[in-house]
Amino acid sequence: MGQIFQTLKDIRSFLLFFSMILTSFTLLGMELFGYKVRFNSKDEYDPVGEVFPATTYNSFIEGFYGCFVLLGNDGWSTIYINHYRASLGFTATPFFLTLLIGCQYIMLNIFLAILL
Numbered sequence: 001m002g003q004i005f006q007t008l009k010d011i012r013s014f015l016l017f018f019s020m021i022l023t024s025f026t027l028l029g030m031e032l033f034g035y036k037v038r039f040n041s042k043d044e045y046d047p048v049g050e051v052f053p054a055t056t057y058n059s060f061i062e063g064f065y066g067c068f069v070l071l072g073n074d075g076w077s078t079i080y081i082n083h084y085r086a087s088l089g090f091t092a093t094p095f096f097l098t099l100l101i102g103c104q105y106i107m108l109n110i111f112l113a114i115l116l
Contacts, residue, residue, distance in 0.1 A: 014114050018107060022071070025099055026064045029057035032095060037086040045085050053082040070099050071107065 034057050038049035055078075057063040070076045076096075083092040 011111075011114055014110055017110065021103055021107070022064060022067050025067045025095075025103070026057070026060060029063045029067065029095065030060065032091050033057040033083055033087070037083055039082075053079075055079045055082075067099065070096070071104060073100075073104070076100065 036047075037053060037056050038046055039051045039053065040046040040049040041051060043051075052058065055062065055066045055069065057066060066079055070079065080092065080096045083096070086092070
């Protein structure tokens with residue numbers, strides 16, 4: 001039991017950094033995409049549409065969940081495609097590439113460094 005607490009003590013700085021990255025990208029996503037990703041009933045982009053996709057950046061909780069899914073590489077393509085269609089790729093592509101490639105690479109290296 002003492003080994004578990006020692007491991008948690010060793011990775012607390014990683015968890016703090018990870019939560020800071022997720023929070024900052026969530027807030028950036030809310031600024032860029034908040035209430036802008038809307039579709040009509042025919043699944044076409046409509047700026048005044050009434051249908052939001054399943055994962056959006058309309059609230060902090062939804063955005064945090066979206067960033068966590070993106071960093072976990074599970075179902076990120078649907079989120080990206082919906083935001084790409086809404087922003088025509090001008091803001092979606094740099095945001096998602098930075099989050100996917102940059103943050104995953106940094107997080108993986110930091111986590112491996114702590115484990116070693």
